[in-house]
Amino acid sequence: MLTAIRNMSKERAQKVNLVADCAALIFASCAASIGGGRFHWIVAPSLALVSVLLWTIQSRLLRHYDAWNGRNVGSDFALTMLTLAGMMAVLALLRPVVPRYAAGSNLTTFAWVAAPLILWLRLTTNWLRRREIAERRMLVVGIGPLGRHTALEMLEANDGRNVVGFLRFTRESVHDRLPAPILGVATEIDGLLKEQVVDEVYIAGQRDAEHAEMQKVISVCERFGVPFALPAAGFRFSRAEPQHQAATMDGYIHYLSVRAKPVQRAIKRAIDIGVSATALTLLSPLLVTVAALIKLTSRGPLLFRQARVGQHGHQFNMLKFRSMVVNAEELKARLLAQNEQQGPVFKMKSDPRITRVGRFIRKYSIDELPQLLNVLRGEMSLVGPRPPIPAEVAKYEAWQRRRLSVRPGLTCVWQVSGRNEISFEEWMYLDMQYIDHWSLQGDLQLLVKTVPVVLTGRGAS
Amino acid sequence: MRKRLALVVEDNPPERDMVAGWLRLEGFEVETAVDYRAAVAALTSIRPDIICCDISLPRESGFDLVEHVRANQATAWIPILVMSERHSPEDMAQAEHVGANAYLKKPFSRERLEKYITALLDGPHSSRPSVRRLRRM
Numbered sequence: 001m002l003t004a005i006r007n008m009s010k011e012r013a014q015k016v017n018l019v020a021d022c023a024a025l026i027f028a029s030c031a032a033s034i035g036g037g038r039f040h041w042i043v044a045p046s047l048a049l050v051s052v053l054l055w056t057i058q059s060r061l062l063r064h065y066d067a068w069n070g071r072n073v074g075s076d077f078a079l080t081m082l083t084l085a086g087m088m089a090v091l092a093l094l095r096p097v098v099p100r101y102a103a104g105s106n107l108t109t110f111a112w113v114a115a116p117l118i119l120w121l122r123l124t125t126n127w128l129r130r131r132e133i134a135e136r137r138m139l140v141v142g143i144g145p146l147g148r149h150t151a152l153e154m155l156e157a158n159d160g161r162n163v164v165g166f167l168r169f170t171r172e173s174v175h176d177r178l179p180a181p182i183l184g185v186a187t188e189i190d191g192l193l194k195e196q197v198v199d200e201v202y203i204a205g206q207r208d209a210e211h212a213e214m215q216k217v218i219s220v221c222e223r224f225g226v227p228f229a230l231p232a233a234g235f236r237f238s239r240a241e242p243q244h245q246a247a248t249m250d251g252y253i254h255y256l257s258v259r260a261k262p263v264q265r266a267i268k269r270a271i272d273i274g275v276s277a278t279a280l281t282l283l284s285p286l287l288v289t290v291a292a293l294i295k296l297t298s299r300g301p302l303l304f305r306q307a308r309v310g311q312h313g314h315q316f317n318m319l320k321f322r323s324m325v326v327n328a329e330e331l332k333a334r335l336l337a338q339n340e341q342q343g344p345v346f347k348m349k350s351d352p353r354i355t356r357v358g359r360f361i362r363k364y365s366i367d368e369l370p371q372l373l374n375v376l377r378g379e380m381s382l383v384g385p386r387p388p389i390p391a392e393v394a395k396y397e398a399w400q401r402r403r404l405s406v407r408p409g410l411t412c413v414w415q416v417s418g419r420n421e422i423s424f425e426e427w428m429y430l431d432m433q434y435i436d437h438w439s440l441q442g443d444l445q446l447l448v449k450t451v452p453v454v455l456t457g458r459g460a461s
Numbered sequence: 462m463r464k465r466l467a468l469v470v471e472d473n474p475p476e477r478d479m480v481a482g483w484l485r486l487e488g489f490e491v492e493t494a495v496d497y498r499a500a501v502a503a504l505t506s507i508r509p510d511i512i513c514c515d516i517s518l519p520r521e522s523g524f525d526l527v528e529h530v531r532a533n534q535a536t537a538w539i540p541i542l543v544m545s546e547r548h549s550p551e552d553m554a555q556a557e558h559v560g561a562n563a564y565l566k567k568p569f570s571r572e573r574l575e576k577y578i579t580a581l582l583d584g585p586h587s588s589r590p591s592v593r594r595l596r597r598m
Contacts, residue, residue, distance in 0.1 A: 146554035149564075153550050204550070236555040237547070238522030251549025 014065035017125040018056075021118050025051045028114035032106045046101040047110070050094065054087045063377050073126060075269055075378060080122045082277050082376075084115050089281075136161045137197050141186050141217055142204035143168045143178060146231065150204045151179050153250065164196060167217075169210045186213045190220045190398060197313040201228040202252060223398045225257045225405030225435075226312070258405050264440040272382050275447075276375040283369060290321060290357070290366055298355045300326035303370055308387035311407045316379040318387060319370035323358025365454045371410055383443040384409025385431040400428045406435055416449040464490040465582070466507065470500045470514035470526060471544070476567075480513060480544070483571045487578065497521035501529060504536055511582060516545040516556075524559050531560040540581045544569070 029048035033040045059065055062079055088111055095102040138154060140147045143166050151163045165183040168174070174182065183192055189201070201221050205214045214230075221228040229252035232242070242248050280287070291302055304324075305317040325331070331353050354362065361367045374380040380387065387408035393401070413430045414422060422430070434442075467489045471477035481491040492507055494500035496518045512530065516523035523543060530536045543561040545552065546568075553564045563577050 144554065145557040146550055149550035149553040149557075153548075153553075204554075231551050232549070233551055236524055236559075237552065238524055239517045248549070251551045 013125050017121055018059070018065045020121045020125075021055065021059075022052050024117035024121065025055055025114055028110045028117065031113045032110035034109075035106055040105070042101060043105045046098075047091075047105050051087060051091065051110075051114070054090055055083070058083045058086055061373055061376075073123075074266070075273065076126070077119070077122065078270070078273050079376065080119055081115075082273065084111075084118060086277075086281070136199045137164045138162065138200050138202060139164055139167065139183075139189075139192070139196075139198045140180070140202045140204055141167045141169070141189070141214075142210070143172050143174065143176075143182060144204070144206075146206075147202075147204035148176055148178055150202050150251075154202075155179055157250075164198060167192065169205055169213050171209070186210075186217055189217050190224070193220065193224050193226060194394075194396075194398075194401070198226055199312045200254070201226055203228055203230050205231075207231075207234050220398070221255075222257050223402065225402030227254065227256050227405075229254045256405075257402065258435055259438060261438070261440075268381065268383075268440055268443060269378075271443075272375050275382060276372040279369075280372050280376070286366070287369060290361055293357045294321060294355075297357050298322075298325060307390060308408070309390055309393045309404060310379050310387055311404060313393070313404050315390065316374070316387075318380070319373055321361055321367040321370060323355060323362050323367045324353045325355060328353045368410065375410065379407075381407040381409040383411055383446050385412050385434065386415070399432070402435065403428065403431050406438070411446060411450040413446065416446060416453055464488065465510040466490045466492065467578075468492045468494060468500065468503060468507070468509035468512045468514075470494045470496070470512065470518070470523065472496055472515060472518050476515075480574065483574055484513075484578070486571075487575060495519075497523075497526050497529075500526055504530070504533075508536070509539060511540050511542065511578065513542045513544060516543060516547065516552075524555070527556070527559045527561050542577055542581060 026048045029051060030039075030044050032047060033044040062083060064079070064083065088107065091107055091110070095105075095107070138151075138161050140151050140163060142150075147166060151166070154161045154163055163180040165180045166178055167184055167186045167189055168182055169186050183196075186205075192198075201217065203214055203217050207214065218228065218230075229250075232248040232251055232253050247253065294302055301322060304320045304322040306320065307315050308318040310316045358367070371380060375382060384407050385403045388396075388403070393404070396403075413434045414427050417430070465488070467484045469477055469481050469484065469491060471480060471493070472495050477493055477495070481493055484491050492503055492509065494503050497520055500512075500514070512526075514523045514526055518526075523545070527541055527543070530539055530541060540562045541560065542563045542565055543556045544565045544567055545556075546566070548566050556564050562581055565574065565577055
């Protein structure tokens with residue numbers, strides 16, 4: 001029975017979740033329509049319609065039902081609660097607006113029925129979700145028995161870890177069939193890390209036999225800021241167990257090139273969610289006005305989605321309010337003759353591609369506000385190195401790739417410093433300093449410093 | 462046809478009886494041994510078609526038994542299935558290094574044991590089947 005359910009929803013956990021959530025909302029609507037001893041026939045469908053609509057819009061924005069959103073359970077749970085709170089707030093605001101449809105509805109009942117159901121559904125479908133699309137990309141160095149078993153164990157665990165491939169140590173030759181392709185030799189790992197998205201490198205070698213090559217792999221991982229894992233023992237045990245089992249859960253010791261600080265990171269994420277949700281709520285009148293202005297004054301979509309490179313090289317769509325005309329890229333070719341800056345960067349003082357509304361929202365960084373959604377979704381953070389575009393990452397030197405070892409952010413050291421007059425090299429250096437000396441306190445200070453920079457419209461270009 | 466013979470080396474009586482029982486149901490004749498020394502003694506008089514052995518044994522370990530079997534020309538060909546509650550890839554690689562043919566993580570079901578045994582004895586390369594093929598089943 002259990003396997004039947006698992007198979008049925010193997011790649012559909014979120015669809016099951018969505019349908020069940022909508023059913024829960026409809027059920028809650030019916031429950032909320034019983035008042036004064038009778039069932040209000042007009043309230044139930046209207047409440048159901050509005051709540052399902054609100055729920056799906058919010059869920060779409062927060063990518064609630066995406067195959068894999070990379071969020072952990074706690075973060076996901078918090079977001080579900082926020083979505084519920086948001087929906088309840090809008091429902092409460094609507095009450096006086098449409099009294100005919102709302103009279104007789106009982107929002108308290110609605111909340112008490114809907115909230116536990118939806119949160120419970122989220123938790124129960126979570127274990128299904130975890131078995132879905134493998135998105136954490138692992139690289140295994142070593143194709144001997146250890147490498148092979150490591151990869152097979154990962155794939156068998158079915159917890160979202162996928163093996164992108166193997167690198168072999170130079171002395172190793174291929175004997176067995178492996179569950180993933182061999183992508184090259186261990187010493188060429190830097191080339192591979194530049195091309196592929198890798199979340200962690202498992203170095204499955206024997207310390208004595210492959211010492212030099214393992215050292216090289218470790219050094220490259222450190223320089224690139226890619227997490228790696230080393231075999232915990234390297235010896236044969238018939239009985240003994242590590243005293244602290246959690247440290248070597250999968251037989252490996254895991255290393256990070258950023259300071260771990262797990263508690264502070266968790267608080268940072270909680271602040272990200274809290275602040276961005278609050279900001280989106282408080283700024284919603286402004287956001288709606290700007291959205292309306294953009295739509296009214298120029299033809300085209302409201303948001304501009306740009307592919308950016310996130311943590312560990314995973315790409316995501318960064319959201320901005322559109323501030324340029326739709327065919328900006330075509331126009332750019334024609335305007336190149338008037339470029340005011342040397343090199344590959346295109347910059348003009350009065351760029352004719354920017355719309356009138358665009359000029360205003362750029363000056364006060366309002367065009368960046370939709371990125372609060374990226375923060376809520378977990379793709380970005382409030383504070384962190386600005387996410388680069390893929391073309392820029394392709395040109396990075398090894399040490400600069402370490403910028404990708406943390407979640408990118410809305411603001412960072414560079415944004416609150418002098419802004420434009422810093423060289424690229426210096427900018428990268430500042431970001432690296434931020435990563436190496438990261439602390440929660442520092443983040444909060446940067447946030448506070450960002451506010452006046454944005455409000456005065458200083459240097460934003 | 463001669464009944465095939467299996468040697469089960471396991472120090473925990475309930476587990477030993479369970480594995481032996483399952484193998485008998487599979488049509489095996491089963492000899493049991495409680496530890497390394499009993500197994501080594503048994504191997505002087507019997508030639509099993511397969512050895513199923515635990516790793517954590519009271520005196521010498523299961524690894525020692527695998528090494529002993531492989532070092533001895535008369536027994537070196539016998540397929541060995543290691544059964545262990547240790548689940549890390551390193552343990553599996555170590556078992557393979559000493560010469561075990563397959564690694565079965567405890568606890569396991571009867572079906573899983575059957576699959577491993579079938580693959581070890583009746584597979585296309587019945588002498589030393591690839592562990593990967595076993596695990597994918």
